[in-house]
Amino acid sequence: MSILVLAEYEGTQLSPAVYHAVSAAQTWNLPVHVLVAGSNVASIASQAAAIQGVAQVIKAEAAHLGHLLAEDAAGIIAAIGKNYQVILATHSAFSRNILPRAAALLDVAMISDVLEIKAGNTYTRSIYAGSLYSTVQSADAIQVLTVHGSNFALAATGGNAEVMGMDVPAASGKSRWISASHVESDRPALGTAKVVVSGGRSLGSAEKFEAVLSPLAHKLGGALGATRAAVDAGFAPNEIQVGQSGVVVAPELYIAVGVSGAVQHTYGMKESKVIVAINQDPDAPIFQVADYGLVADLFEAVPALTAELN
Amino acid sequence: MKVLVAIKRVVDYNIKVRIKPDGSNVDIDNVKMGVNPFDENAIEEALRLKEKGIATEIVAVTLGGSINQDVLRHALAMGVDRAVLVESDAVLQPLGVAKLLKAVVEREQPSLVILGKQAIDDDAGQTGQMLAGLLGYGQGTFASTLAIQNNEAVVTREIDGGSEQIAVTLPAVLTADLRLNEPRFVKLPNLMMARKKPIETISANDLGVDASPRLKQVQVSEPPVRKPGIKVGSVQELLEKLRTEHGMDLKGNK
Ligand SMILES: Cc1cc2nc3c(=O)[nH]c(=O)nc-3n(C[C@H](O)[C@H](O)[C@H](O)COP(=O)(O)OP(=O)(O)OC[C@H]3O[C@@H](n4cnc5c(N)ncnc54)[C@H](O)[C@@H]3O)c2cc1C
Ligand SMILES: Nc1ncnc2c1ncn2[C@@H]1O[C@H](COP(=O)(O)O)[C@@H](O)[C@H]1O
Numbered sequence: 001m002s003i004l005v006l007a008e009y010e011g012t013q014l015s016p017a018v019y020h021a022v023s024a025a026q027t028w029n030l031p032v033h034v035l036v037a038g039s040n041v042a043s044i045a046s047q048a049a050a051i052q053g054v055a056q057v058i059k060a061e062a063a064h065l066g067h068l069l070a071e072d073a074a075g076i077i078a079a080i081g082k083n084y085q086v087i088l089a090t091h092s093a094f095s096r097n098i099l100p101r102a103a104a105l106l107d108v109a110m111i112s113d114v115l116e117i118k119a120g121n122t123y124t125r126s127i128y129a130g131s132l133y134s135t136v137q138s139a140d141a142i143q144v145l146t147v148h149g150s151n152f153a154l155a156a157t158g159g160n161a162e163v164m165g166m167d168v169p170a171a172s173g174k175s176r177w178i179s180a181s182h183v184e185s186d187r188p189a190l191g192t193a194k195v196v197v198s199g200g201r202s203l204g205s206a207e208k209f210e211a212v213l214s215p216l217a218h219k220l221g222g223a224l225g226a227t228r229a230a231v232d233a234g235f236a237p238n239e240i241q242v243g244q245s246g247v248v249v250a251p252e253l254y255i256a257v258g259v260s261g262a263v264q265h266t267y268g269m270k271e272s273k274v275i276v277a278i279n280q281d282p283d284a285p286i287f288q289v290a291d292y293g294l295v296a297d298l299f300e301a302v303p304a305l306t307a308e309l310n
Numbered sequence: 311m312k313v314l315v316a317i318k319r320v321v322d323y324n325i326k327v328r329i330k331p332d333g334s335n336v337d338i339d340n341v342k343m344g345v346n347p348f349d350e351n352a353i354e355e356a357l358r359l360k361e362k363g364i365a366t367e368i369v370a371v372t373l374g375g376s377i378n379q380d381v382l383r384h385a386l387a388m389g390v391d392r393a394v395l396v397e398s399d400a401v402l403q404p405l406g407v408a409k410l411l412k413a414v415v416e417r418e419q420p421s422l423v424i425l426g427k428q429a430i431d432d433d434a435g436q437t438g439q440m441l442a443g444l445l446g447y448g449q450g451t452f453a454s455t456l457a458i459q460n461n462e463a464v465v466t467r468e469i470d471g472g473s474e475q476i477a478v479t480l481p482a483v484l485t486a487d488l489r490l491n492e493p494r495f496v497k498l499p500n501l502m503m504a505r506k507k508p509i510e511t512i513s514a515n516d517l518g519v520d521a522s523p524r525l526k527q528v529q530v531s532e533p534p535v536r537k538p539g540i541k542v543g544s545v546q547e548l549l550e551k552l553r554t555e556h557g558m559d560l561k562g563n564k
Contacts, residue, residue: 104440174448309562
C-alpha cells in the first residue's frame with residue numbers, strides 16, 4: 001500500500017503546500033505518490049518528482065483538466081483511490097473543494113485540517129475555531145485527510161521519482177469554468193510571507209488601512225492581512241482575511257494592529273512564531289495570544305514603528 | 311424551482327465551549343444554540359431567489375434530535391415555506407449527514423441544494439461536497455455570489471488568493487460563504503407565527519441509510535497555551551526585544 005498526495009499548483013509553479021503534504025505523508029513510512037492533474041503539467045510533474053521522499057508521480061493530463069473542476073478531480077482520485085491506504089493534501093481552498101467529494105465517492109470519512117498524525121489512524125485536529133482540540137480515530141480502510149500545512153516541515157528537493165501517466169476519466173460536464181481574478185501585488189503572498197501585518201476595523205477606511213499599514217509591511221518585506229470586520233467594512237480585499245473563514249498563516253512575525261482577537265481571527269494566526277499586538281484597549285483578547293503587546297493608539301504607534309525602521 | 315437548504319444547530323459563535331470533566335467530549339448542555347452562521351447565509355440566498363421570482367418553494371431541513379425544531383422555527387420565521395426534521399439521536403458526521411441528505415433530496419427533488427460552507431462546531435467543511443459527490447451533481451463551493459441563468463447556477467467562489475467564476479448545471483449543490491449576503495433579522499411577530507407552522511418529521515431510520523459514524527472521538531482537550539507574553543512600553547522597546555530575543559534583523563527595506 002502507498003500514500004497519495006494531491007498536488008496543487010499556481011501557473012507553472014508547484015505550490016509549497018505540496019512540500020508540506022509530502023512531509024506529512026512520510027509519517028506512514030510507505031511509498032509516497034503525488035497526483036498531478038491538469039492540462040499541461042509536465043513541468044509541474046517534474047517539480048513533484050524532484051521532492052525528496054516521493055516514489056512516484058502520477059500525471060493525469062487531459063485538455064478538460066485545465067481548471068481542475070471538483071467533479072473531474074474527485075473522479076480521478078476515486079478511480080485510483082482504492083490502491084491507497086492514505087490520500088492527503090494540505091488544507092486549502094483547493095483541497096477542501098475536491099477531497100470531501102473524493103472521500104464520499106470512496107465511501108470513507110474525511111478528517112479536515114489535521115494538526116498531528118498519531119499512530120493507529122488517530123489524528124488531532126481543532127474544533128470550535130481552534131478553541132479546542134479533538135482527537136479522532138478512523139475505522140475506514142482508506143484514510144482521507146487534509147493537514148495543517150504549517151505543522152509539517154517542507155520536504156526537501158533532490159529526489160528523482162518516476163513519472164507515470166494514467167487514463168483520465170471523461171469530463172463530467174457538470175460544471176464549467178468561466179473566469180478567475182487573482183490579486184496582483186508586488187508584496188509576498190500572504191500564505192507564505194515571513195512577516196504579516198494585519199489590520200482590523202479600527203483602521204477606519206480603506207485609505208487609512210493602506211496609508212497606515214502598507215509602509216510598515218513594505219519596510220518589513222511582509223504581506224498585509226485583515227480581520228473579517230475590516231474586510232466587511234470594505235477596508236481590505238476578501239483574499240487577505242485571516243481566520244476561520246479566511247486564510248491560515250504562520251509567519252515568523254505577525255503584527256496585529258487594532259485587532260480585538262476574536263477566536264475566529266486567532267484561528268488563522270496563532271501558530272505564528274512571534275506575535276505582536278498593538279491595541280489601545282489593555283484588556284483586548286489579542287494580548288492573550290501576543291508575545292509582545294503594545295497598548296497604544298495605532299495611528300501613532302504604527303507610523304512611529306515604521307519610522308524606527310529607517 | 312424548488313430549493314432545499316440544510317441547516318445545522320450549533321453552539322452560538324460567541325460562546326467559549328467547555329470540555330466535559332472526563333475529556334470525552336465538549337459540554338454543551340444549557341449552552342446558547344442557534345443556526346450555523348453559514349447556513350443563515352444559505353437560507354437568505356434561497357429567500358432572495360424566491361423574491362426574484364426564481365425559486366418557488368424553499369424547504370429547510372435539519373438532522374438531529376427533536377430539540378432541533380428551534381432552528382427550523384428560525385428558518386420558518388426568516389421565510390422558508392416548509393421545514394423538515396430528520397430525527398436522529400445518533401452521532402452524525404459529515405459522510406452520514408450527506409447520505410441522509412441525499413435521501414431527502416431524492417424525496418424532495420429540488421433543483422438547488424444550498425448548505426453552509428462549514429459548520430462552526432466541527433469545522434469540517436465537507437458535507438456539501440460529499441452530498442454533491444453522492445448525488446453525482448455538480449458543486450459550487452464557498453459561493454460569494456449566485457445567479458441562476460439558463461438552467462445553470464453561476465457562482466463566484468472564494469479561492470486562495472482571489473476568486474473564480476464557474477457555472478454549475480442544475481440540479482446542483484452549493485455551499486455558502488459568509489460573503490454571499492447579509493442574512494435578514496427575524497422579527498418577533500414572524501417568530502410567533504413560525505411557532506404555529508407545522509414541522510414535518512421523518513425518522514432517520516426510515517430513510518434506509520447507513521449513516522453510522524466512521525470516526526471515533528478519543529478525546530477533547532485544551533490546545534497548548536502560548537507562553538504568556540509581555541507588554542512593552544514603546545516601539546523602541548518592541549524592536550529591541552524582536553532583535554535581541556528573536557534574532558530578527560528588521561533592517562527595513564528602503
Ligand atoms: C462564522 C464566523 C466566522 C468568522 N470568521 C472570521 C475570520 O475568518 N477572520 C476574522 O478576523 N473574523 C472572523 N469572524 C468575525 C470575528 O468574530 C470578529 O468579529 C472580528 O475578527 C473582529 O474584527 P476586528 O478585530 O477588526 O474588530 P473589533 O472586534 O471591533 O475590534 C477592534 C479593535 O480595535 C481596537 N482599537 C480601536 N481603535 C483603536 C486605535 N485607534 N488604536 C489601537 N486599537 C484600536 C479596539 O480596542 C478593538 O480591540 C467570524 C465570525 C463568525 C460568526
Ligand atoms: N446535522 C445537520 N443537519 C443539517 N445540515 C447539516 C448538518 N450537519 C451539517 N450540515 C450542513 O453541512 C454544512 C457543512 O457542515 P460540515 O461539513 O460539518 O462543516 C453545514 O453548514 C450545513 O449546511
